[in-house]
Amino acid sequence: MKFAVIVFPGSNCDIDMYHAIKDELGEQVEYVWHDTESLDEFDGILLPGGFSYGDYLRTGAIARFSKVMKAVVKAAEAGKPILGVCNGFQILLEVGLLPGAMRRNESLSFICKPVDLKVVNNQSMFSTAYKQGEIISIPVAHGEGNYYCDEETLSQLKANNQIVFTYQDNPNGSLEDIAGIINEKGNVLGMMPHPERAVDTLLGGADGLKLFQSIVRSWREANVVKA
Amino acid sequence: MFKVKVYVTLRESVLDPQGKAVTHSLHSLNFPEVSDVRIGKYMELTVEKSERNLDEVINEICSKLLANPVIEDYRYEVEECVPQ
Numbered sequence: 220m221k222f223a224v225i226v227f228p229g230s231n232c233d234i235d236m237y238h239a240i241k242d243e244l245g246e247q248v249e250y251v252w253h254d255t256e257s258l259d260e261f262d263g264i265l266l267p268g269g270f271s272y273g274d275y276l277r278t279g280a281i282a283r284f285s286k287v288m289k290a291v292v293k294a295a296e297a298g299k300p301i302l303g304v305c306n307g308f309q310i311l312l313e314v315g316l317l318p319g320a321m322r323r324n325e326s327l328s329f330i331c332k333p334v335d336l337k338v339v340n341n342q343s344m345f346s347t348a349y350k351q352g353e354i355i356s357i358p359v360a361h362g363e364g365n366y367y368c369d370e371e372t373l374s375q376l377k378a379n380n381q382i383v384f385t386y387q388d389n390p391n392g393s394l395e396d397i398a399g400i401i402n403e404k405g406n407v408l409g410m411m412p413h414p415e416r417a418v419d420t421l422l423g424g425a426d427g428l429k430l431f432q433s434i435v436r437s438w439r440e441a442n443v444v445k446a
Numbered sequence: 447m448f449k450v451k452v453y454v455t456l457r458e459s460v461l462d463p464q465g466k467a468v469t470h471s472l473h474s475l476n477f478p479e480v481s482d483v484r485i486g487k488y489m490e491l492t493v494e495k496s497e498r499n500l501d502e503v504i505n506e507i508c509s510k511l512l513a514n515p516v517i518e519d520y521r522y523e524v525e526e527c528v529p530q
Contacts, residue, residue: 276511277514280511280514281511312516313514318516319516320514320516320517322456322460322462322463322517323463323464324463325463326463327463327464327467365463367516369459369516392463
């Protein structure tokens with residue numbers, strides 16, 4: 220499986236993402252600059268964390284108009300797996316691939332620490348390697364991760380089982396402890412915690428690796444003809 | 447040429463953590479009469495005259511980029527500038 224790590228001016232988790240895919244997951248991966256127009260050669264798209272365009276105006280607001288985002292939307296429509304982490308999640312919200320918006324953390328502080336998440340939906344293509352209800356430890360690092368959506372959207376998220384991860388001890392004020400959501404079709408995941416920073420026990424934990432393994436597993440099931 | 451002053455504010459239904467912190471700070475500075483603070487953004491756009499309708503252009507700019515309609519409202523004022 221071949222992944223693209225999209226790099227915007229100001230991305231700073233792109234190298235961690237690349238490392239997670241290449242060295243820990245053992246799949247193909249390439250950096251793709253934000254002015255690229257086609258992502259046709261890739262099977263999965265990763266939007267890393269960081270501070271694209273300095274977070275000017277709003278987080279993700281300017282990155283979402285990059286050339287590459289048209290290709291990301293096209294890939295999403297084609298059903299390819301798209302993962303946005305932290306700033307990547309914020310960009311997916313701004314571009315409208317996921318519903319809702321981010322506010323400043325309730326505490327107004329930048330939070331950088333490992334947090335416990337609950338896997339509340341292990342049926343998505345990003346979470347099948349986890350057990351339903353499993354508690355996993357993944358680091359967060361953000362100043363604007365306070366997820367918000369209106370009541371109608373929230374009831375849709377619940378009805379369609381689109382909430383994949385919730386915080387055990389809500390660090391930022393997110394509505395309903397939401398840490399990660401998928402789109403209705405199930406092939407776009409946005410999450411504030413960083414699974415790519417939790418792929419090696421030597422570096423504090425490997426609970427994030429199963430997320431990437433889930434993507435590869437579901438891609439293989441759909442695309443690789445059994446010999 | 448026009449000067450367009452755009453105000454972007456969080457929707458009333460959306461909690462404003464910054465505004466809440468400033469309200470608390472004002473209370474501790476002995477301004478109990480301040481019951482609420484909402485923090486927003488103020489932007490000034492210099493816009494050349496064109497064939498397009500100014501209001502349509504500004505509304506499109508605001509809804510596409512300057513404000514996020516999920517959590518924010520906007521309003522604007524237009525001043526006509528006379529070039530020196």
